Amino acid sequence: MFELDLRSRKPVYEQLAEKIIELIVCNVLKPDQQLPSVRVLSGELTINPNTIQKAYRELEHRGYIYSLPGKGSFVRPREAGDNSARINNLKAQLSKVLSEMVYLGVPRDELISTIENLLSRAEGGNIDD
Amino acid sequence: MIEVERVNKQFGRLKALHDVSLAVHKGSIYGLVGCNGAGKTTLLKLLAGIYKPDRGLVMIDAQPVFENEAIKEQTVFIPDSLYFFHNYSIQDMANFYASIYAKWSQERFQQLSQVFNIELNRRVKTLSRGMQRQVAFWLGLSLMPEVMILDEPLDGLDPVMRQNVKRLIIQDVAEREMTVIISSHNLRELEDICDHIGILHQGQMVTQKDLDDLKADIHKIQIAFSGEIPRALLEESGALHHEQRGSVAILIVRGVYDQIINRMQAYQPAILDVLPLTLEEIFIYEMGDNGYEISNILY
Structure with missing residues (x-):
């Protein structure tokens, strides 16, 4: 279910956390769905169980999952909270993409219409093909 | 244990x-x-x-x-x-x-x-x-x-x-x-x-x-300027190691990610990338710190 790039410079627990967030955001992992146990996942990925625990702790801290003692970890249904740090990070990424597009000479109108299109798709919930 | x-x-x-x-x-x-x-x-x-x-x-x-x-x-x-x-x-x-x-x-x-x-x-x-x-x-x-x-x-x-x-x-x-x-x-x-x-x-x-x-404590920074690299940057950064290729500098710096970013942003670089180091790099720089360096001897 999770493919990690062990060659990447990014710490493994961060990669794993990001992968899981991606799956939650895309609704592949549904609210209240159980995540694989640390033991199972560490066997499958050949990764230190402590690293997986760390990723789960991080996700819990950031409010993406919750854990029930003795039962495991589950996806937390989304609710409004303080995401400012993450949002700032995403804004920085967006600005990188935008400046490259401006450099390549994409006109302002086209940029805006592209963003509007993407927005209406994202708000629509699923991507229409 | x-x-x-x-x-x-x-x-x-x-x-x-x-x-x-x-x-x-x-x-x-x-x-x-x-x-x-x-x-x-x-x-x-x-x-x-x-x-x-x-x-x-x-x-x-x-x-x-x-x-x-x-x-x-x-x-x-x-x-x-x-x-x-x-x-x-x-x-x-x-x-x-x-x-x-x-x-x-x-x-x-x-x-x-x-x-x-x-x-x-x-x-x-x-x-x-x-x-x-x-x-x-x-x-x-x-x-x-x-x-x-x-x-x-x-x-x-x-x-x-x-x-x-x-x-x-x-x-x-x-x-x-x-x-x-x-x-x-x-x-x-x-x-x-x-x-x-x-x-x-x-x-x-x-x-x-x-x-x-260990990885969060040490970073590799790639920083580039549209003009010259400011002198003060290299002096102030306290880098363990630095390399310069034209207007691009690569620094190995200890410290917390956010603080490094803030400090570097102050010089208004054109490009700023902060990367975590691999264990191999950490080992080499830690050892360099202790006087065990990769020697540049050519035979």
């Missing part, structure tokens, strides 16, 4: 270890790195109870290890150079271990025969180096140890077997909370499986930390 306190060991006039301390939690995988002759094997042999410390404490489960049968019964040490009895087959070795270790699991031994897949009646000494290492893991894991001490454990194993052995070790850590201490020069491999890292240099512990903290 494993505690070493200010241990000293001397062989004749050679000081192999000087005031080394370390702690490994239960269920943790600890990676020991260091250049050749740093004292890694000496430390591991002290942990296995083969050497007696000159000074200091070596404890597993809060008990001194040396001459302690109860501790040794739950510890497996796979040394750098393996030892098997002459003319013994794998089955003979298994019988021998079963007779002296109370926790020997015949069931596990049989399960593992599917992984290792070497005929039981082969004489161990006639096997290749890599196969002998497989036998060592096969026997070692069948002892259901609480602690595994591994000296360069994956040397000589083929890529498939390396992955198999790593998986077996990790399974035991996940399921039985086995504690593992590994020394290796293959830092890529340690990076995948260890959660703590200790760096030994000339018989002393240079750093030991949670692997992720």
